[in-house]
Amino acid sequence: MAKWIWNRGDFEIYHASLLNNRREDKGHYSAPMWRTDGIRPNALLYKIAELDVPEKLRVHANCACSVRVNDAVYDADTDIELKKGRNFVKIFVYNQTGLPAAYAEGETFASDESWMSAGYGADDLNVGCNDMYLDRDDDPSVFVFRYETLTPVSAEKLNGGTLFDFGRETFGLLHVKNEKMSCGTVDVIYGESREEATDAAHAIITDKFDTSRDGASYRARALRYVFVGSESVTVTLDYEYLPLEHKGRFICNDATVNKIYDVCAYTLHLNSREFFLDGIKRDRWVWGGDAYQSYFCNYYLFNDFDIVRRTTLALRGGDPMTQFTNTIPDYTLFWIIGLYEYYFNSGDIDFLRFACTKLDGIIRLIDSRLDDRGLFIGKRGDWVFIDWADTAKTGCVCAEQVLLYAAYDATAKIYEACGYDGARAFRARADAVADTVNSLFWNERLGAYVDCIGREDRQNVVTRHANIFAILYGVADERKSAIIRKKVINNADIAPITTPYFEFFELDSMAKLGEFGYIRDMLMNYWGGMLRQGATTFWEQFDPSRKGSEHYEMYGRPYGMSLCHAWSASPIYLIGRYVMGVHPTSVGYGTFEVSPNTLGFTDFDGAVPTAQGDVEVSLHDGRFTVTAHRDGGTLIVGGKRIPLGRDESVSCPV
């Protein structure tokens, strides 16, 4: 079977450009804050093979194209005879306005990942392709979504117009049908909340409808509500989505937790499109930190590897790399860590090797920011983010060094997996950074890593952030972790984490420290709290102390906050990883452990997907039961290790 093929990596850069430049704000084009890259407008795609018997070949392209077979030149869409023996087939494509791509129908020479793409001085690489584009009539310049028609659950006459409610947050192309033509244009106001849809002055996504026409269709947007300033209209919505299967599942004796799991899954799904997005309404951008967390949730829900690959390449962008991912060095470090996590979960060495061609440029950029101790110091234009919190943003920031350690550690493992030189050098770099962090940032008196060194104002400031990272990424040893648990994590004097973004890291580290009560409380109060506020998807931020529409305010704007934000889907991961307790212990889930926790539930049934089969975990009558539909598992309960045979159910008391 043939596949559309192109210069590998350019599909993602091209669609990232389309996506990141699609943001709008009250009708204005809203440009990304970081560099958008273009792609090479042409490609030379080739394959060499010996044929035992002659074969036919026919090449199709989405652009200008010619085909050279040995010494003869052919056009696209003509029948080509390949002779017996060695054939060298070159396809030249040129597309100035889209992604140059070709599709070769044949036998041995059917286009697929065995084809090569000329590097023009750089190494030739295998071509890019994607199982979304297997048909001759496809066009990889157009991203493929599925559609489903939705009708509003209610329509309400209001202020001379109509307010439609689709019942929950959704995303799609609005179609307005006008029953009675008049004249003049009226507002079309999208709202994630009723308040936003009825506030023309402050709503973020707005459009116009010409009432002299019998209808109109609009580009895909996020909404639960939409207000159209006419009483004579009806609307439908082409819900636009990616057909990702919810392979992970969890149901327990607590209805709120079940609802949380479902709403998390839906929230993540809405944000899982060309790439993992931050939120579905406002930015709709690809952010490295948000994506990193989505990867973890994805492994436990869709277990879709392609969206991780796509997101990884989109975030990396082109060369030369002149700034950090989204301008944020921490996000670039997460790119490396996330790449190794991808490999560890998927075992996909082919992608790892390809992504490795993009690693050098990152390392060079990081190197340009190292001080003579080998520590990371941001330059002007680098946005040291860590969190929306009062952590140091300049100088020698502890949290950044811990991520630097983790990124070097990941680089060493990546190089090792690929069999490349340099693994040892990065192992040494990692060890050196860990040692330096422990000697320069650890304060025994405070029982914590300090936020920052070399700045008088922050020398003795302790934030949760660096300490959480130190536990998560293993810079803190067991003794230090125990001290941090007492002096930082369980210390009400240390400012609490306030963003769901960093809550992901906090809860992950809490779970590592066995603080399951805290996780249960957060589920009920934080995510349960949003549900009690009527959330149909989870929010960018939640402050239980706010009232009514105050909840929607952020970045100084009444509806600035995203009500459907991927980073709020972390319970998917936390439940899969720590309640069902499933996690790989070697590359590609070759071996894995199941270490379930009740988290206070009396009953649950669930499953965690892996590439070679699901792992079902349940709790009933005080016993965990695990059925792994794949080899390599070990159940760990109460210190006992029980091997899990493929498709066998193993049960043991809690």
Added chain:
Amino acid sequence: MAKWIWNRGDFEIYHASLLNNRREDKGHYSAPMWRTDGIRPNALLYKIAELDVPEKLRVHANCACSVRVNDAVYDADTDIELKKGRNFVKIFVYNQTGLPAAYAEGETFASDESWMSAGYGADDLNVGCNDMYLDRDDDPSVFVFRYETLTPVSAEKLNGGTLFDFGRETFGLLHVKNEKMSCGTVDVIYGESREEATDAAHAIITDKFDTSRDGASYRARALRYVFVGSESVTVTLDYEYLPLEHKGRFICNDATVNKIYDVCAYTLHLNSREFFLDGIKRDRWVWGGDAYQSYFCNYYLFNDFDIVRRTTLALRGGDPMTQFTNTIPDYTLFWIIGLYEYYFNSGDIDFLRFACTKLDGIIRLIDSRLDDRGLFIGKRGDWVFIDWADTAKTGCVCAEQVLLYAAYDATAKIYEACGYDGARAFRARADAVADTVNSLFWNERLGAYVDCIGREDRQNVVTRHANIFAILYGVADERKSAIIRKKVINNADIAPITTPYFEFFELDSMAKLGEFGYIRDMLMNYWGGMLRQGATTFWEQFDPSRKGSEHYEMYGRPYGMSLCHAWSASPIYLIGRYVMGVHPTSVGYGTFEVSPNTLGFTDFDGAVPTAQGDVEVSLHDGRFTVTAHRDGGTLIVGGKRIPLGRDESVSCPV
């Protein structure tokens, strides 16, 4: 006055992509052999200025656009009020299918080269703009040409069709008008020669005409003849050209030489388009070696600096630089040498500084090919060209080292002019290469630089190429030059130069050695020979021993040769530089010399343009007369140096 503005350098990369991918061969798309680069699809263009009084601003773009003034956001094509005091105006543009560009109408904030473009991690640079795009309704995605309607000088019924002759080589959009509709499609065959236009099987540029239609229009192509396979058609041509002024001129007592000068000028003009092309029919590509020679002719004919800038940027392409210009290392070295020549002729330090941002990547690429002696050794994929001749193409090639010396020398001068560090280092590199070449390649017994070292088969081979370069670029001292003159240049046993490409360098070096008789002979025999064959533009190659249509054969194809090839225009340069004898002796023609030679003429009148005024040179009654319409000149005749006052005529005996 406002100008369209964009990310500087991207205009040229964008139009180079369009141009280089426009080549066709019997209807097939014919891809460039080197990497084609894309551009960044968006731009952040900005300006900060203090206003004494409020001003109006209105921004227009050729794509998605928004404008941020201080903290307020505006759409394109709306009136914006700029307040008194400091204003920070940002224009965001996004164009996925063309060159993102904007046009701001206003006073202080009218868009021009004072605006900056965000570097996104790289340095912010001044924007790009071009005097071709000064009107709000322009679009820099579209290159601007002039048009003039031509009608054929003859039409001849032939083989059931009509052969049209436009009288001389030209280039444009053919329009066919059909007087009598019938059915079926017939051939449209373009020919630079009558033979080509009547040889459907071998003609290179062909099209089809549908005789059921009353007419058709075609894309711009080169032709003198066109055959349409119908007797009922008439044709016209929209001659497409750049309105370049022929500022240089030369007329003498020899009608053949006058014709040569005019045909050279026309040949160069046809090839002077978006960039300097090689030939107008076949490749229509931008080649570094061809362009380098066109620069010299241009300084003496159009003296148009913009086309040199455009060509320089088009040849350089984007980053990271992974291969040499057109894959040819010699062409990359000419890029550097040509850049300094540009500065030396124009004095344009602004462009030099900008081009300098592109120099690092070139030096890095060169560095990757140096052996431990600092000499250039090509790698697989590098096309060591030098000439279509039997010179060494692999190993340590002498001609390449001489160009390496010249490129280092130019780099040192460029850095010095810009006031950058590194000038001294490149001066040292240049000296070291010259010393190494003189010690390793010079063979006193042979009285020549040998072609190549380290290869048994070529150790003692002498070609003209390396020796000509050694004289031209100053690696050979006076003593060695004199020996080379005797042992190589005037040695019939050394294979002669056979291409007009290298003839440029040979004649230039001959002139430097005072061998004017040879130049006169070449003019009469080589260029005069083409005229006697009926040439209306000068050819890619000319072998007087060929007969009839054999002249059109090249690259193994009956009409493979280009009959309008820029590198055959060198008499323009040779006459301006050595007959009229005008040449700069300091940057930007700040000082210049006029050292005329009769070349055997009894009378001539001519002029050489410079940015600040023409220099007229004539020969009558045994006296040279020079009128420099600018300061800084010195007339040198018979060893005497006579200062040239501005606009004063100075006359002296030959």
